[in-house]
Amino acid sequence: MLDKNGVSGRSLSLTLGGKLARSLKALIFPVLYHGHARRCPVCGKSSRKFLCFGDLKRRDARCPRCGSLERHRLAWLYFTRMTDLFDGRRRKMLHIAPEPCLASRMRRRLDDGYLSADMEDPAAMVRMDVTAIPFPGESFDVVFCSHVLEHVADDRKALREFFRVLKPGGWAVLLVPVNAPRTMEDPAIVDRDERKRIFGQEDHVRRYGPDYVERVERAGFTVRVVRPEDVCRAGEIERLGLAAADEICRCDKP
Ligand SMILES: [Zn+2]
Numbered sequence: 551m552l553d554k555n556g557v558s559g560r561s562l563s564l565t566l567g568g569k570l571a572r573s574l575k576a577l578i579f580p581v582l583y584h585g586h587a588r589r590c591p592v593c594g595k596s597s598r599k600f601l602c603f604g605d606l607k608r609r610d611a612r613c614p615r616c617g618s619l620e621r622h623r624l625a626w627l628y629f630t631r632m633t634d635l636f637d638g639r640r641r642k643m644l645h646i647a648p649e650p651c652l653a654s655r656m657r658r659r660l661d662d663g664y665l666s667a668d669m670e671d672p673a674a675m676v677r678m679d680v681t682a683i684p685f686p687g688e689s690f691d692v693v694f695c696s697h698v699l700e701h702v703a704d705d706r707k708a709l710r711e712f713f714r715v716l717k718p719g720g721w722a723v724l725l726v727p728v729n730a731p732r733t734m735e736d737p738a739i740v741d742r743d744e745r746k747r748i749f750g751q752e753d754h755v756r757r758y759g760p761d762y763v764e765r766v767e768r769a770g771f772t773v774r775v776v777r778p779e780d781v782c783r784a785g786e787i788e789r790l791g792l793a794a795a796d797e798i799c800r801c802d803k804p
Pocket residue numbers: 590591592593594595613614615616617618
C-alpha cells in the first residue's frame with residue numbers, strides 16, 4: 551500500500567532502518583577505521599583502509615565513511631579534475647541510477663540543473679526507462695550512467711537515447727564493467743542462475759569487452775577512454791583505492 555508520497559509501509563521501515571544504520575556507522579566508523587593510509591576523494595575523508603566489497607570480496611573497495619566504490623571515486627575525480635562541470639555555470643545533468651554517495655554532492659553543486667532518474671529507486675527524482683527517456687531531444691548538457699547498460703536488454707537503444715537527449719557539444723560518462731575479451735550476450739538466457747554463471751550477476755544480460763567503445767560510437771558519440779592513471783597524480787592510485795577501477799568512457803556529441 552502506497553501513501554500519498556508513494557512510500558509503502560515496508561519501504562518506510564527500511565528507510566528508517568537504513569537511516570539508523572547510517573547514523574550508527576557515522577558514529578562508529580571514524581573510530582574503527584581511523585588512519586591515513588587511504589583517502590576518499592568523494593567524501594574527502596581519510597581512513598586506515600577501504601573495505602572489501604562484492605561477491606569476490608575485492609580488497610580496498612568501499613570507503614567506510616561514504617560507501618564509495620572504486621568506480622565512484624574515479625568518476626568523481628574525473629568530474630572534479632578533468633571537466634568544468636562544477637565551475638558554477640548552469641548545467642543540465644541527467645544522472646541515471648544515482649549512487650547515493652555521488653547524487654547528494656552533484657545535486658548540491660548543480661542545484662536545479664541536476665536530475666536523477668531510475669526505473670525503480672524511490673530515491674531518484676524521476677522514474678524512467680533508459681530506452682525511452684521522457685525528455686525532448688537536446689535537453690541535457692551532461693549524462694552520467696554507470697553500471698546500468700549491462701542490465702538493459704536493448705543497450706543500443708539506450709545509447710541512442712542518451713545521444714538524442716544531449717545538446718550538441720554535450721557529453722556523457724558511460725561506465726560498464728568490461729570483463730570479457732569481446733562482448734557476449736544471448737537474449738535466450740533468462741534464467742537467473744544461468745545469467746549469474748555466464749554474465750557474472752543474476753540480473754546482467756551481457757558481459758562487455760573492449761568493443762563496448764565501438765557500440766557507443768555507433769550511437770553517434772566520439773569516445774575517449776580515461777584510465778585511473780590519466781586522472782591521478784603520481785602515487786595516488788593506491789591511496790585513493792583505484793587499482794581495480796574500471797576505465798571511464800567519455801562520450802562527446804559533436
Ligand atoms: Zn568516502
